[in-house]
Amino acid sequence: MKKNIRKSLALVLTTAIAGASIAGCGTRPESAGQDSSAQNSADSSAAQTSQTGATESSDYKVLRFGQALSGDGLDMQKSTSSTSASIADEVTESLLRFNDDNEEEVVLLTDFPEISEDGTVYSFELKEGVYFTDGTELTSEDVQFTFERMFKPETEAKSYSYFSMIKGADKVLSGEADTLEGFEVVDDYHFTITLDYAYAPFIENIGTSYADIFPKEATQAAGDNWGVGTNLIGTGPYVIQSNDDVSQVVLVKNENYHGGEVNLDEIDIIYYDDVTTKLLAYENGEIDLADLPADLLGQYQESYADQIHAYHPLGTNFISLNLQDEVLSDVNVRKAISLAINREELVETILNGAGIPATSYLNNQIPGHSDSNGVYEYDPEAAKALLAESGYEDGLVIDAEIRAADQTLYGAIQGYLAEVGITLNLNVVDNATWSSDRAAGSIDLTGITWNALYADADFQVYTYFYSDNSDGKSVFYHNDEFDKLLDDARSETDEAKRAELYEQADTILSLEDYAAIPLFYPQSQFIAKDYVKGFTVGNLIYHFWYVDIEK
Amino acid sequence: MRKYLLKRIGLAIGIVFAISLITFIILNIIPGDPAALMLGDMASPETIAKLREQMGLDRPLPEQYIAWIFRLITGDLGNSYFQKKPVLELIGYALYYTSRLAICAYAIALIIGITSGVIAAVFQGKAVDRILMTIAIMGISAPAFWVAILLQIYIALNFDIFPVSGANEPIGFVLPSIALGSRYAASIARITRTSMIETMNQDFIKTARAKGLKNYRIILVHALRNALLPIVTVIGSDIGSLLAGAMLTESVFNIPGIGKLLIDAINKRDLPIVQGTVMYIATVCVLIYLIVDILYAVIDPRIKLGEGSSE
Numbered sequence: 001m002k003k004n005i006r007k008s009l010a011l012v013l014t015t016a017i018a019g020a021s022i023a024g025c026g027t028r029p030e031s032a033g034q035d036s037s038a039q040n041s042a043d044s045s046a047a048q049t050s051q052t053g054a055t056e057s058s059d060y061k062v063l064r065f066g067q068a069l070s071g072d073g074l075d076m077q078k079s080t081s082s083t084s085a086s087i088a089d090e091v092t093e094s095l096l097r098f099n100d101d102n103e104e105e106v107v108l109l110t111d112f113p114e115i116s117e118d119g120t121v122y123s124f125e126l127k128e129g130v131y132f133t134d135g136t137e138l139t140s141e142d143v144q145f146t147f148e149r150m151f152k153p154e155t156e157a158k159s160y161s162y163f164s165m166i167k168g169a170d171k172v173l174s175g176e177a178d179t180l181e182g183f184e185v186v187d188d189y190h191f192t193i194t195l196d197y198a199y200a201p202f203i204e205n206i207g208t209s210y211a212d213i214f215p216k217e218a219t220q221a222a223g224d225n226w227g228v229g230t231n232l233i234g235t236g237p238y239v240i241q242s243n244d245d246v247s248q249v250v251l252v253k254n255e256n257y258h259g260g261e262v263n264l265d266e267i268d269i270i271y272y273d274d275v276t277t278k279l280l281a282y283e284n285g286e287i288d289l290a291d292l293p294a295d296l297l298g299q300y301q302e303s304y305a306d307q308i309h310a311y312h313p314l315g316t317n318f319i320s321l322n323l324q325d326e327v328l329s330d331v332n333v334r335k336a337i338s339l340a341i342n343r344e345e346l347v348e349t350i351l352n353g354a355g356i357p358a359t360s361y362l363n364n365q366i367p368g369h370s371d372s373n374g375v376y377e378y379d380p381e382a383a384k385a386l387l388a389e390s391g392y393e394d395g396l397v398i399d400a401e402i403r404a405a406d407q408t409l410y411g412a413i414q415g416y417l418a419e420v421g422i423t424l425n426l427n428v429v430d431n432a433t434w435s436s437d438r439a440a441g442s443i444d445l446t447g448i449t450w451n452a453l454y455a456d457a458d459f460q461v462y463t464y465f466y467s468d469n470s471d472g473k474s475v476f477y478h479n480d481e482f483d484k485l486l487d488d489a490r491s492e493t494d495e496a497k498r499a500e501l502y503e504q505a506d507t508i509l510s511l512e513d514y515a516a517i518p519l520f521y522p523q524s525q526f527i528a529k530d531y532v533k534g535f536t537v538g539n540l541i542y543h544f545w546y547v548d549i550e551k
Numbered sequence: 552m553r554k555y556l557l558k559r560i561g562l563a564i565g566i567v568f569a570i571s572l573i574t575f576i577i578l579n580i581i582p583g584d585p586a587a588l589m590l591g592d593m594a595s596p597e598t599i600a601k602l603r604e605q606m607g608l609d610r611p612l613p614e615q616y617i618a619w620i621f622r623l624i625t626g627d628l629g630n631s632y633f634q635k636k637p638v639l640e641l642i643g644y645a646l647y648y649t650s651r652l653a654i655c656a657y658a659i660a661l662i663i664g665i666t667s668g669v670i671a672a673v674f675q676g677k678a679v680d681r682i683l684m685t686i687a688i689m690g691i692s693a694p695a696f697w698v699a700i701l702l703q704i705y706i707a708l709n710f711d712i713f714p715v716s717g718a719n720e721p722i723g724f725v726l727p728s729i730a731l732g733s734r735y736a737a738s739i740a741r742i743t744r745t746s747m748i749e750t751m752n753q754d755f756i757k758t759a760r761a762k763g764l765k766n767y768r769i770i771l772v773h774a775l776r777n778a779l780l781p782i783v784t785v786i787g788s789d790i791g792s793l794l795a796g797a798m799l800t801e802s803v804f805n806i807p808g809i810g811k812l813l814i815d816a817i818n819k820r821d822l823p824i825v826q827g828t829v830m831y832i833a834t835v836c837v838l839i840y841l842i843v844d845i846l847y848a849v850i851d852p853r854i855k856l857g858e859g860s861s862e
């Protein structure tokens with residue numbers, strides 16, 4: 001009897017395993033985002049392909065790109081991630097855009113908008129005959145809908161502040177109004193946008209991914225699912241064929257693209273969280289293109305030298321200091337930190353040469369940047385003298401909170417500071433802890449690379465160091481003269497004068513107040529198979545507009 | 552028996568409840584604000600505070616816990632902060648990959664483990680036995696992620712058969728299954744060997760030999776069939792462990808399973824996913840152990856909770 005029961009137990013468990021096996025070998029589940037009802041005009045090309053590049057025709061061109069998953073969807077009003085933008089920008093387009101030389105160009109307009117003399121009214125003319133991939137024509141109403149949507153509280157947009165100077169934005173934002181007072185539709189192809197005040201970078205802000213234009217009806221129909229799965233429709237060169245929001249997105253050519261013939265038939269974007277796995281997949285031929293972090297540059301440089309391509313994003317890596325901290329509130333200490341670091345050596349050794357030693361806070365490609373003082377001075381003896389002058393001849397201790405990615409860099413900085421008598425206590429935390437501690441103002445010293453969306457100083461300086469903004473970055477920098485220069489530069493329409501104002505502000509920030517300790521302008525790299533042609537990167541967002549495959 | 556069952560089920564519910572409380576407390580005391588992470592670098596403290604309010608993170612913890620438990624009871628695990636999708640749907644999607652990996656890994660483990668165990672037992676004390684058991688100890692000792700990386704470098708990169716990563720094609724599961732299954736294979740090999748040696752010394756095997764049955768028939772039909780019973784009993788706990796996801800193996804091979812879902816969610820402080828996934832893992836493990844315990848009780852009625860085994 002007992003033996004029979006034992007046999008029954010074995011049978012039950014075996015059946016359970018077999019059942020689970022059958023379940024496990026079933027069809028791959030569809031993510032909720034994979035809306036099979038999503039329609040697009042690229043169905044014909046979609047029919048030619050299967051997942052991960054399997055094709056019916058040898059002429060069918062597929063690019064397989066490996067990148068990290070941002071995980072917050074493809075609606076660029078809700079996502080601030082450059083990895084999301086790299087996908088979304090292939091599907092949706094803004095009125096203007098930045099090419100890979102970081103120059104702004106016309107996309108959905110007949111020309112750049114006309115700007116009134118006082119700099120507050122922008123008049124636009126849309127190109128006629130531009131269609132979204134659901135077959136509806138782009139009109140002024142879609143643009144109006146897009147701009148109004150970003151301010152509506154229910155959208156929970158993250159990037160509306162770039163456009164909050166549009167007249168009436170505050171009322172939509174607070175729920176008092178449904179429509180933007182400053183947005184006037186003249187007819188299907190003409191509209192004007194009026195600002196509360198002259199704001200020079202506005203023309204650039206509308207060229208970012210945050211101002212991608214959405215089709216009104218389709219966006220409303222998708223509701224909260226816009227940007228999830230295949231629920232993203234635009235006028236761009238590609239259409240989302242499938243998207244599980246977790247492992248892979250497949251884009252296929254928009255056969256009716258208003259910008260002309262599209263080179264690639266398909267782009268497979270495969271998500272990798274582990275950078276080592278991603279690069280092994282590249283080595284194994286599973287992907288054609290991937291970014292290459294600086295810390296792995298040395299490992300790949302020898303074997304893949306001709307496949308590694310460098311580019312310089314519009315950012316600056318700097319030491320961010322909390323000026324409310326008792327020790328760091330002393331400008332002598334801040335200057336001593338700057339003098340203690342040999343930036344050229346740092347770039348050469350720690351970064352494997354992947355960077356440019358800083359000569360000002362502003363990135364070297366941004367108007368307002370200055371080379372006139374050369375690389376920030378390295379003088380440990382002068383640093384010691386400054387510390388002695390402030391009563392720290394016996395040394396001092398500073399607590400730093402950094403992210404894991406900065407560990408090697410800050411290990412070296414710790415060494416430099418130790419030479420002048422500063423003990424840097426490194427506390428390595430994860431991104432979530434770092435973000436909340438910084439927002440709470442509790443970080444004394446940390447490292448960051450602050451990237452601009454485009455080559456304009458306003459973004460790099462104003463968003464981090466203007467009094468109202470610096471408090472939320474654990475900086476607490478308040479200098480009225482500096483703030484006034486930034487205010488003046490925002491409303492100045494003469495580009496040469498603006499650059500001059502930013503240069504002055506930069507001098508105050510990094511050479512008088514030492515409120516930021518700029519280290520270097522980072523270099524980024526991507527690695528691409530030799531048959532991937534025409535791929536260049538201007539800033540951090542990858543674009544595939546001109547890429548081709550020539551095998 | 553009914554009393555035992557009720558006690559056992561009550562205990563299981565209590566364990567799941569305790570895990571829910573511990574998980575909730577831990578997740579809410581570790582540093583890291585999901586609102587700050589969601590809004591990114593540009594957000595002001597005011598905007599972050601506003602989002603915290605919208606997400607209900609500003610409410611007292613007991614209130615948050617009670618609200619969560621009530622939703623949990625109705626099967627609502629909430630929505631992901633970042634992906635905006637129901638957590639249950641995300642777990643279901645990840646479970647598809649995890650269960651496939653688990654099945655393949657365990658199938659490999661059973662085949663390799665039982666075969667090695669039988670061979671080692673048949674050649675007990677000989678070189679083959681020593682070699683196989685040394686490999687088994689290495690298999691138990693070697694971390695799965697380390698085996699995974701070795702397989703990627705030495706197998707995937709050198710032979711144009713297996714991909715380094717990915718789980719959309721069946722071939723993509725081979726290396727992850729070997730990496731994950733090797734540990735279980737080693738464990739099963741050791742149990743099989745011990746069990747086989749014990750069985751081979753029993754009288755009915757001697758009788759079989761006396762009857763003149765062929766050696767392979769004695770080993771495979773008579774001895775192995777009886778020796779397998781102890782292995783069957785460990786299958787339950789192994790399945791529970793495998794269905795909980797293999798975080799490192801899934802991460803290394805880029806398989807979007809339960810383990811990877813949990814790691815990503817922890818890094819982003821996506822609390823609904825973390826809480827939901829931990830509750831899923833806890834429930835699966837508790838359920839499987841409950842089933843095994845009940846089946847033990849069916850097999851051996853002397854087993855009664857808290858009443859000793861003398862009855």
